[in-house]
Amino acid sequence: MEQTFHIVNQVFKAPHDPIPVEVYHENALTRKALESFLHTTAGNVLGLAPSYGSKCTLSTLAFSSQSKVLLIRLSTSKEGKARNKSQKQAQRSAGRALLQELLLSQLIYKYALQMDKLAAALYNDMGLRISNGVDLLSISKGQRQSPAALMFVLGGELSLHKATVLKLFEQEEKDSGSIADTASQAWAACQAAFIEPTKLANSAKINTHVVDEAHLAVLSKIIRDADRLIALKPTRQKNEVDKKFTIKQGSLGLMSTRFKTRLMPPHGTQQTVEIQTVGQHGQKRVLAKVTKVNGRAASLSLRGNLHGTLHSVTTVGREPLTRAEITRWEITLQALQRTNSIMKNLFVQRIWLPTDKVSWLNTPSSFIPISLSFPPPRTLNTSQTKAVNAILSNKDANRITLIHGPPGTGKTTVIAAAITSIMASSDKTRTAWVVAQSNVAVKNVAEKLADVSFLDFKLLVSKDFHFDWHEHLYHEIERNLIRSDDFPKSVVAADRLLLGSRVILCTLSMLSHEKLPIFTTLVPAQTIIFDEASQIEIGDYLPPLQRFQPTLRKLVFIGDDKQLAPYGYGDIPELCSIFEMSHLQNGAVFLDTQYRMPEAIGNFISKAVYRGRLKSVHSIKTLASCTFVNVATGREEKSGHSWINTREVAVSIGLARIFHALGKSYRIITPYDAQRSKLENALKAANIPWEDRCFNVDSFQGNEEDYIILSIVRSEKIGFMKDPRRTNVMLTRCKKGMVILTSRKFIEGIASSTLVGNMAKAWGPRGPSWVEVGAIINGAFRPHT
Structure with a gap:
């Protein structure tokens, strides 16, 4: 045992005796120590809390009964380089074997706030599996990672010291907090098990022992990648605003001047805004909270008096998860709980599980063969024609089609030719969705469709992006646009907006919008063409693959893995786009002729980047x-x-x-x-x-x-x-x-x-x-x- 100490309850208003904590390094774990701890458990319940260090890997793991906490420090890579490395590895293996046998594999119920993340980390970092894992936040109402969800599972604000709870859990289970914090989190998780026992008893359990190893490896990586991407989001964002401001009845009015750094709507987060002013008595800091955002205009409630000249405005606190990020977490959680069949989805198997045998018999193409139809005087070169024919193909081998398009090779032209061909076919029930990571990329495709005189499409755009910020980008295609605040509430109203269009364009995040089913009822997602696919982290496809499983028949990915990688790649080189999946990339169609750059520049890029394959x-x-x-x-x-x-x-x-x-x-x-x-x-x-x-x-x-x-x-x-x-x-x-x-x-x-x-x-x-x-x-x- 490395040390012992006591923690004092600062979470619940109800009194509790101090709780002893025993700290071990995993190399020093013994059967006697673990069995002694197990004797303190009551009600077949343990609370668990991890802390995560570099690259979101497990660094500490705390187990808690109602009366005692066992905290285990895990080996680090630095310790792995010790001279007695083989001895350390043997001790570590023995300690982990005891953890698996006496704690993780026991039928005793184990409660953690984010059990999915912990179960994935146990497998990723330690090669361990867990049984009877209960995700406490699953029973909460609303967003799992929100402060409201935390308060709910711990018994509600009336029974809690709210400020202390928020401070205790604001570390987000990072090892920047103290081991006493981790011990307190585990003890609080144990106490929470007795607050809503009926709901927790009926909730689905995580048992990674029974999850196929290949499936568990994929899910664990997707969860880890998502966690690391969220960790990259800044906790401080300097907001670029106009120096002029208004104050009316304690409400501060500011105007954001740049979309990327704009003040964001509150969305029930813990974010605060620091306002620095400069006056005759020097600098002063005032805190505020965003109450409303409408385009560039933002209203904030002040927590003090504002005097002087505006010097800086900074948002403090990580922005909330997007709807797409929340959906992704829900899908992987449910997969670990075995309450969804995402790992049996044929497109998921084809992308992530190449060794699985995929049979498309139960997912027929239902598409009749169609011919290329592109209005003159426009023509396609040989490689573009091959790419369009691959998109139009109804062969099972082309259910997932990759098109590798270097700069200036006409990727949007290929998309436009595919769309005009699909819509010119005799199959008037056939639909197509064109999706990209960015609004600008979607807008570019829309303009290309308009340029080839195809105007029978609709473009779904978020009000947050359009109103007051980017309306000027859409002048040429304004009549095709449907803004998110105008999304209809009924299928009848949607029908009036769509006017028979069977082609819809939107961003990837829009595919997770709560009102999207109104559109997909009329325009089911059969073929989805993803532009900018080399910029999309592969786990981001889970929400549309789950949501459109009943109607989805074909996926097309267009991009270039020699251009921008998915966001975060510089910090997380393990991130993959679809183009890093070698079993799919090997069959990609290469667009081999660029028309954008002067020949000298194009020839250099061809030789330096594309192994001489790119003609100019x-x-x-x-x-x-x-x-x-x-x-x-x-x-x-x-x-x-x-x-x-x-x-x-x-x-x-x-x-x-x-x-x-x-x-x-x-x-x-x-x-x-x-x-x-x-x-x-x-x-x-x-x-x-x-x-x-x-x-x-x-x-x-x-x-x-x-x-x-x-x-x-x-x-x-x-x-x-x-x-x-x-x-x-x-x-x-x-x-x-x-x-x-x-x-x-x-x-x-x-x-x-x-x-x-x-x-x-x-x-x-x-x-x-x-x-x-x-x-x-x-x-x-x-x-x-």
Whole structure:
């Protein structure tokens, strides 16, 4: 035993005696210690609480009876590197075997707030399984992870010290809390077992002993990936707002100025807003709570008096789970409880379980063969024709179709051709849904459909994204749009809105909207085409696969695993998109001809990124289509969690003046958000049109412009250029020309082996690749035309 101590009840208002806690390292566990602890159990009940460390792996596990807590510290990777490694491993194996035999496998009921997450971690991190696991939050009303759910399962606010409870569990079971906190959480879980005994007795139990090993491995990884993605969400978000504000009857009115950092609706969260002001007596901090958001306008209730000039507004606390994230958690929980059949879903088996035998006999295609129909004068090249035919195929081998489309190869054209062909077929019951991760990608597909004169589709858009923020993006397709606040309440009303359309476009998150069944009743999800599929983490497909199982007949994934990866990939390299599933990728159709970039840029990208498989067809063939500007005095500077380069900002504005004066269409792209803000503010100050001009690389995939100005920012360390996928996106957006701002010394030195460095080498002495800053500042530079 490492130590003993007592914890004092600070959760329940009812008095309790101090509870003894015994602490062991797993290497030191003995049968005697575990049997001694088991003698204290009553009512066949144990409470469990974990703490998670690096990469959300288990670091501590506490077991509690009503009168005693046994806390076990688990081995870390650092301990695994000890000199007596083999002895440590033997002790660890023996300790885990005792845990499995005497605690986890016993028929005694084990209660934890998030038993699904714990069961997955036991398997992922320790190779252990659990029986009779009870997820306490399953019996709560509303969102499982909400404070209201926690209060409910612990007996309600009237019986609790609310502030203490919230503080105790705000650590989110991370090992940044003390072991006393973990012990208290386990004891509280044990007490909760006796508060709603009937509901808990009737709730489904988690017994991973009886879950197929391959299924358990998949579910455990999906749960771990989701947990790590949630952990990446910031706990502090600086909100960009207008400095002008109003105060009426204690309510503060603010206007957000940027969608990405906007003030968010409350949604019953614990988020608070810190408002910093500057006045004659210095800085002052006032706390507030968002009460209402309508577009850019937000109302907040103040917890104090606001004086002076607004300096900063910061949201504190992690944003709540989205409906799609909640649905994903519910599906994996129910799979572990064996109350759903998601692992028997044929599409799930085909994606995650390639060794399972999949028979499509009970899921007939029900599609008659159809021919390609694409309105003239548009034509498709050979690889595009092959891709469209794969989408139209009713063969079982093509139930899941992957299309690999490098930049500029016409991915949206392929989607448009598939849609026009499906709708031109004699089967007037056939439907298609086109889905993407981002609203902009969905909008791009909608515009392509309109461009080929196909207007019989509907576009579902969230009010939060559209109203007051992005209405200007939808002018060309406004009549096709249905906004979420206009979603009908009845099938009859939906029928009037759809007007017979059998094609619906929306984001992936919209597929989890509570009102979507009204639409799918009329337009069942038969074929779903996922655009930007290389950016979608594979676990995010679970909600639509579960929801549309009765009608789903075909899945199409279009994307490029050489461009942006799923969100979080930089921190969690284990994340997968559909394109990382080798058994599916091997059969992908490759779109082999790009039409966007000047030929010299396209040929370089083909050789450097696509093993020479990508052909270029373009009227501009000269090396002059790409120019490097030597910003020799530019220096990278840290700005919060981001980076800026003020000299590159100044040179970018010089270029913007030139492009603006010449009437050229251009955009400025940078990999760092702080630099994007600097660029946008500098355009405003220079009285140059600034709206929709400056973009972070990550928000510009799928977009293009005649001329692209790239601000690399870095001058000492390669930073983002370690990621060839992001760099590939950055270098492939121009249709006529590209100007790259960076330091020649940096690019030819430490960054020489990056994609940008190799591009500079490829141009080298063969073309006019490098110009000096003076040519920009004095206005002598002219873009290639």
